[in-house]
Amino acid sequence: MIKVIGGEFRGRSLASVPGESTRPPLARVRAAVANILAGYIEGASVLDLFAGTGSYSIELISRGARSATCIDKNPKAVETVRRNLASLGIEDRVRLITGDATRIVDLLEKSGCRYEIILVAPPYFTELDEKTMEILGRSPLVDPAGIVVLQQHRRERMEEKWGRLSLRKTYSYGDTRISTYLPDLSDNA
Numbered sequence: 001m002i003k004v005i006g007g008e009f010r011g012r013s014l015a016s017v018p019g020e021s022t023r024p025p026l027a028r029v030r031a032a033v034a035n036i037l038a039g040y041i042e043g044a045s046v047l048d049l050f051a052g053t054g055s056y057s058i059e060l061i062s063r064g065a066r067s068a069t070c071i072d073k074n075p076k077a078v079e080t081v082r083r084n085l086a087s088l089g090i091e092d093r094v095r096l097i098t099g100d101a102t103r104i105v106d107l108l109e110k111s112g113c114r115y116e117i118i119l120v121a122p123p124y125f126t127e128l129d130e131k132t133m134e135i136l137g138r139s140p141l142v143d144p145a146g147i148v149v150l151q152q153h154r155r156e157r158m159e160e161k162w163g164r165l166s167l168r169k170t171y172s173y174g175d176t177r178i179s180t181y182l183p184d185l186s187d188n189a
Contacts, residue, residue, distance in 0.1 A: 002014040005031045006059070006062060007064065009061075010062065013087075014053055014054070014084045015053065015084055015087075016053055017053055017074065017080045018076055026173070029173050032178065033151075033178060034060065036169075036171065036178070036180060037060065037149065043066045044064075044065045045067050045068070045069075045113075045116055046060050046067070046069070046116070046117045047068070047069050048071065049071050049101040049105075049118070049120050050071070050120070050128070051072045051077065052072060052080075052081075052121070053077070054068075054085065061090055067093050067095070068093065071104050072098065073100050075098060082096060101128075105136070109139055113141060114142075114143045115141055115142065116146040116147070117147055117149070118136060118148045119149050120132050120150045121149075121151035124153040124156065125153065125156065130157060133162040133181075136162065136165060137161070138164065143183075146182075146183065147182055148165055150180075151176060151178055152176075152179070153176065154172060158179060162181065164183055164184045165181035165182065166181060167180075167181055
């Protein structure tokens with residue numbers, strides 16, 4: 001059972017996605033990401049690509065984020081996020097989209113969306129991490145004062161730069177690597 005670690009919903013349980021296809025982030029990794037993002041959370045708009053259970057977005061909303069957009073193509077994951085949002089009464093603060101995150105980014109761009117926090121936590125060893133970061137590296141979705149958090153397996157490829165996004169810092173938790181990227185404000189690419 002997944003539990004919210006901090007903030008308004010601290011200690012509340014979240015449902016997991018049935019089956020083996022979705023791996024929720026470990027509690028210590030979620031806590032670490034929330035701590036890393038502490039200066040960005042208050043009033044932030046969050047984009048959670050490959051949302052799974054929605055635990056990252058829910059954790060950030062619990063700690064003061066204004067809203068979130070969760071995207072996942074697995075219908076079981078989307079239904080799990082929906083149940084988790086309903087159990088906390090925050091359906092009105094989270095937009096839930098079923099579909100391929102790498103394709104939906106384009107639709108969000110066209111609608112003029114911007115996010116202060118973007119979470120990229122795709123399944124390991126699928127190359128979706130690289131594909132998504134390449135897209136975000138040239139995307140206006142990342143607010144100029146925003147941050148992108150990439151969760152990968154420690155053996156997956158890490159880059160110092162993805163387009164206009166530059167590596168800020170990397171953290172390791174067992175086999176999980178968390179990297180934070182900031183937009184390069186001097187580059188209008």
